[in-house]
Amino acid sequence: MLTWWRRVRIENELIYLFLRSPVTQVAAAIGLLSVLGALFAPLIAPTNPYDLASFDLLDSFLPPAWVEDGDPRFFIGTDDQGRDLLSSILYGARLSLLVGLSSVAFAAVLGTGLGLAAGYFGGRLDTIVMRIADVQLSLPAILTALLVDGVARGILPREQHDELLLVVLTVAIGLSLWVNFARTARASTFVERNKEYVQAAEIMGLHPLRIMAVAILPNILGPLMVIGTVDLAVAILLEATLSFLGVGVPPNQPSLGTLIRIGTEYIFSGEWWIVIFPSAALIVMIVSVNIMGDFFRAVLNPRLR
Template structure:
């Protein structure tokens, strides 16, 4: 029986038979990291259905249940609260599920904003060059001279002072997406610019110019698809960085309010009680944050290696 041609295969068959999927199956660390990340993402976004308590519903909270240890504690543990409760009587397991959803949402949306700004700036700077390139890249260099967290803290403090703490809390997720997105776009801009400088000298770009295509079409329809490999690699790293930035801002009181828990705000809440013996309030969210960032970084490392032809040229 003759084998099917590539055009006759379904998209899933093409994925399974691709070299990238073969490399993925050959890397046990990448497979394990993907499985853990998938479980965490599904659990986070299914929080309303699997969490035993809604931490946003004040009617379900009882202050008498505050600071209860995990359920396996023989003296004070309560079987209703697997990982114990926080200072407001909220189930820590439920707050972790809801907090993970907030952290992932901010991380993914912030990276999308970073990519949008950085790709536009990098394409423009690399394609047109000259004064435009110098102006845009000097702006990126100035921002990179400061730490990302410092830029985020400054922007967050200015926004809070301008809008007020109450209004900021109402739109905290949107504000954090904007703050983290604006703080980290230079990473994309420099990466895309380097790729564009190499791509614009190739023959297909000259052919597009000869055919009379406008610069905008050449940049986004022809050059951009050929720069997607480094963009995909850097995106995985930036998602982890965005989640860490959100956690740091929330820990410092410049991120999510305590009434809307994220992993960072949960760690911040528990830090105030850790020396009084209530270690579980910050310990469990901290472990989840470390695991989440770790598996994303492991996938990023695998993607970087998988797209490097020098490492797999013998396959």
């Protein structure tokens, strides 16, 4: 077992470099902590911020526990409605990560599929897909997201919209991110497509779908993983922005963006903790995800090392 680990440590590029990059290790630890915190929020959070009965308006605007007037029940204070901030942040991070991951997954599937097909078949399909991508790229991500959200609000009845809010949000953010995946997948597919192993499969007469899925896809996953990690940070940020603007998650389920919006209203009246702590949580999360993205990029592109 120990010798196995020793061998893996040296032979596996990813692990070898990871063990030599303390910054990435810290980032990965924070990332893991965020995921665990989000995953087990119902177990570790002191209160349930979604349960209206669990908080009291009398507790509102309490500062962190270590400050004068602080209440030991609320470690980093409470917001305008008396919700425990720590619990809100844990639940908020849960929501942010959920939306972030699912919208990246949505964008990855859509973008990779289209990019792979465009790169493999080329010609007219390629031109059409890439022109759509160009149009998409010229729209700011926020605008796309607002547009999708607005359309969804128009089509869906109000109750259903609230239920489907997370799905709408996922699609809205995913739609503004798929272009990255499509472009990368297309460019890599172009390179792989002319390699002889693909020609060998074509000569045999394998179905194009099988060639794309079994032969090409595994070979272009590397750069897509980098895009995925970097885009995860972007997606979390987008969700926070939308929630900050009030078009994101429902107000009774605060995400990090919602908390920051609430906080900004009180920043000048002295209740700094309401905006500082959710913002700090968001920043730390995004920076660590970005560092991991950079690490993946460096591993996959030896020239950057």
